Amino acid sequence: MLVCKQCGGSNVCVQAWVNINTNEYIDEFDPKSQYCDDCSESTTTVLSQLAIGDKVEITGNIPHQLKDKSRPLLGRITGIDGYYILVKPLWQKYTCEFYPNELKKVA
Ligand SMILES: [Zn+2]
Numbered sequence: 001m002l003v004c005k006q007c008g009g010s011n012v013c014v015q016a017w018v019n020i021n022t023n024e025y026i027d028e029f030d031p032k033s034q035y036c037d038d039c040s041e042s043t044t045t046v047l048s049q050l051a052i053g054d055k056v057e058i059t060g061n062i063p064h065q066l067k068d069k070s071r072p073l074l075g076r077i078t079g080i081d082g083y084y085i086l087v088k089p090l091w092q093k094y095t096c097e098f099y100p101n102e103l104k105k106v107a
Helices: none
Strands: 002-004 012-014 016-018 025-028 034-036 041-043 045-047 055-058 074-081 084-089 096-098 103-105
Touching: 002 012, 055 084
Parallel strands: none
Antiparallel strands: 002 045, 012 034, 016 025, 034 041, 055 074, 055 103, 074 084, 084 096
């Protein structure tokens, strides 16, 4: 997945040619002209390093169940659902949704 170079968000748009009658997407108009809805900046995208099975540290939007746990908060990616990355925190039975910029890959 491509994410914003500045904030890591995945809500990035590119200008495109669209058929005005069918709304069919034809092609990117200018691939270099990208806009991030998450940080409201013109940006460039980078390929997200996150994939299912990766071990990650939860660095942002920490769920209230984990607020009093010791740091770093580690988990494993169990799924990717559109903009969301599903992570099962270590020792927990549930999964939480995060944006890519709220996670850091751990080696
Ligand atoms: Zn951004």
